[in-house]
Amino acid sequence: MKTFIVVLLIVVSGHSLWASGILKTKEKKIVNEQGDEIILRGMGLGGWMLQEGYMMQTSSFASAQHEIRTKIEELIGPENTQTFYNAWLANHTQKSDIDSLAAWGFNSVRLPMHYNLFTLSVDDEPNPLENTWLNKGFELTDSLLSWCASNNMYLILDLHAAPGGQGKDAAISDYDSTKPSLWESPLNRMKTVALWRKLAERYAGNAWIGGYDLLNEPNWELPNNNLLKDLYKQITQAVREVDSTHIIFIEGNWFANDFTGLTPPWDDNMVYSFHKYWNYNAQSEIQWMLNIRDTYNIPIWCGESGENSNVWFNDAVRLLEKNKIGWAWWPLKKVESISGPLSIPKNEGYQVLLDYWEGKGEKLTEAFSLNALLQLAENTKLENCIYQKDVIDALIRQPNSSDTKLYKRNNIPGKIFAVDFDMGRNTSAYLDNDFANYEISTGTYTAWNSGWNYRNDAVDIELCKDTATSNGFNVGWTEDNEWLKYSFYVEHADSFKLYLRVASNNNSGLVKIMADGGQGLVTSVPNTNGWQEWKTIGIGQLYFTEGSHQIIIEMVTGGFNINYIEFKAQNINGIIDKEQIQSFELFQNYPNPFNPITTIQYQLYRSGPVKLKVFNSLGALVWDILKEEQAAGNHLELFSGKGLASGVYYYQLQFEGLVKQKAMILIR
Secondary structure, three states: OOOOOOOOOOEEOOEEOOOOOOOEEEOOEEEOOOOOEOOOEEEEOOOOOOOOHHHHOOOOOOOOHHHHHHHHHHHHHHHHHHHHHHHHHHHHOOHHHHHHHHHHOOOEEEEEEEHHHOEOOHHHOOOOOOOOEOHHHHHHHHHHHHHHHHOOOEEEEEEEEOOOOOEOOHHHHOOOOOOOOOOOOHHHHHHHHHHHHHHHHHHOOOOOEEEEEOOOOOEOOOHHHHHHHHHHHHHHHHHHHHOOOOOEEEEEHHHHOEOOOOOOOOOOOEEEEEEEOOOOOOHHHHHHHHHHHHHHOOOEEEEEEEOOOHHHHHHHHHHHHHOOOEEEEEOOEEEOOOOOOEEEOOOHHHHHHHHHHOOOOOOOOHHHHHHHHHHHHHHOOHHHOEEOHHHHHHHHHHHHOOOOEOOOOOEEOEEEEOOOOOEOOEOOOEEOOOOOOEEOOOOEEOOOOOOOOOOOOOOOEEEOOOHHHOOOEEEOOOOOOEEEEEEEEEOOOEEEEEEEEEEEOOOOOEEEEEEOOOOEEEEEOOOOOEEEEEEEEEEEEEEEOOEEEEEEEEEEEOOEEEEEEEEEEOOOOOOOOHHHHHHOEEOOOEOOOEOOEEEEEEEEOOOEEEEEEEEEOOOOEEEEEEEEEEOOEEEEEEEEOOOOOOEEEEEEEEEOOEEEEEEEEEOO
16 A cells, blocks of 8 residues: 655745756756756657657658648548647656656756747738637647646756757658748747747746746758857847746757857857757767866756666766766657557557558548547557557666565465566576677667566567467566576465476577575476467476565576566475475585585485586586585585586585576686
8 A cells, every 4th residue: 555645835826836946057067946956857748749650650651740640630620630739748748647747756847849839830920910819829838838737847848849940850840841930030049039939938937837838849951050140149049038037958969969060159048958869978079078078167957868778777877977978869759669658559440540640441431530539549548559668767866776576576385477587687587698789880779678578677578379378468578698687576475386487499499597695496398389479387386485485487597487486385385394494405515616526415304315516607417516414404415516517506406306506616
C-alpha cells in the first residue's frame, strides 16, 4: 500500500510561496534566487500539442501534423476531426503525468508548442498585420504550469512549430512546403515575435516558468545564420519589454547544433541549448559546446536527447551531469514504443486505419474511423499507457549507481520469466554484447534489442509463441558469455529442482546457473528443431534459505532462446532441518589464486554419497576429484592444476541432490 503525504500550498496570484525563485544565469551556471546551482532534469511532452508522424506510426504516408489531420478529415470530416483533437489534447497530458514525472525524479518539463493553438495562421488572419489570440493553447499551458508548480517543477516553453515552420523536416515543425516558411515570410516572423511577447507578458514573474526556448531545431539554409540571429534578437527585445527576469534559451541552426553567427550572447540572462542524438557518449562529442560555455562564460543546456537504448541513456546522462549540464529527454510517450517512459497501446481499430492509409483494404466508415481514433486518444491517458520503468531507471538511478534493482517481484517456488531480469547497467544486471554501437562516418548503428520488444535494455527480446507457458516474450539471439541476473524471494527454506524452458535450432548451447555468487549448475541445451519449438529441461537441484537471493543465467555457449526458469520445491513442509543444511558447506579453496596445488574443504551434516568435480570457465568438466561415500564431518581434498592453462575454474560439490559451487583461479 502506498502512502501519500498531502501538503497545502499557499498560492498568491498563481505563484507558490514555496518556489525557490525565478531561475537565472550566473556565469556558467543556472541558479535559483538563493544562488544554488540547478541541474535541470526534464522530460519533453512531444506528441501532445504537436503530433509527429513517427510518434503516430504514420511516417510512410503523413509525417507532418497537417498531413495527418488531412488524412483524418478525409475519413471523418472536419467536425469529427476536431472532436478527436479535442480528446487528444484533453487526454494526452494530465496532472497525473506531471505528478508521475515528479515522483520519478524529474524537476522540469519542456513543452513543445504548436503556434496554431495560440494564434491563427497568417493566411487565416482577417488582418494579416494583426494577431487573433486563441484561448486553447494558453489554457492548456496554464493548466500544465499549475501542475508543475504543485510539484515544484520548472516549465520551459518551447516553440516547436513556429508560424510557417522553421525547418524543412516537416514532422518536427509542421512545415507545409506549399506555403511560405517562417524564413520566407516577414509576416510569419512578425507573428512569431508577437506570440513570444504575449507568452512572456502572461507568465512574467511566475517562479515555475524555467524559461523560454525561442525556436526548436531551425533547419534552413541561412547564410551565417544572420536571419536567425535577427529573429532571435527581435524576440528577445519583445520579451524583455514585458519580462526582464526569465531565461531565454537559444538553439543553433541545423537541428539546434550550428551556432555560427549566434555568438557572443546579446542578453545577460541567456542559455545556449544544443541537442544530442545518435552519437557517442564521449567527452569529445560535447567538447564543442563546453568550449562555447567557457569562451562566453554562459550556461549550456541539452534541450533534447533520447530515442535510444537504456545503455545509451545512462551513459549520456552521466556524461552530461559530470560536466554540469542539464537535460530534457524526448519524449514522454508515443504509440507502441519501448524507448520512452510511457507507451501508448495501439488499439486494433487504429491499426485498421493505418493499414487503410497504407493502401490495404476498402474505405472505412465514418463511425468506425471516429471510434478507432477516440479509442487511441483514450489510450494516451497515463492509466492506459504501458509504464516502462526500465527507461526511468536508466535515466534517474543508474547514472549514479551500479547496483541492480528488481524489475518484477519473483517469489519462489514458481517461474521467473527470462525477460524479467533485474534493472541496472549492462555488466551489472546483465551482459549483452550488442548494446548500440555507432559508426558516425556511415551513419549506421547496431540495434540494442533485436526484437524491439518489452524492454529498452540491450537484451534481445522477441514475441514468444509458447503462449501456454509464457508471458508473451522470450530472450533470443543469445551469444557466448552473455548473462542475465534475477533477484527473487524464497518463501520457505527448501531444496529446489530447477527447470529451464528453451528453444534451439542447434546442438551447441551450454548454460550455467550461478546462485548467490557460489553454488551453481551447468547443462547443455538440446536441439528442439526450431527457435519457437519449446522444451523444458532439468538443470539440477539447489538449496535456498528463506529470504532474498540472486541467480545468474550465463549463456556459456549461446545460440538458444529462453522462456523461463522454474523452481520446484522438494520439501514443501520443511522436512530438511535448517541446522543440518547450514552444516553442509563448501569453503573457499586455499591458497587462491594457486599454482599448481590448492586445498578444497567441505563439511557434511551426515554421511552419504559425495561428488566433487572441477569445470573450466566454459562449463566443461576437467576433473573428477571424488565420487564415493563420505562420513559426516570436515573433509579436505587436494587439487592439482598441473597441465591446465591459467584461468578461472569452478569446483562443485554434489551431495544428496544439493549442489554448491565456488570459483578458483589458477595462475601460471
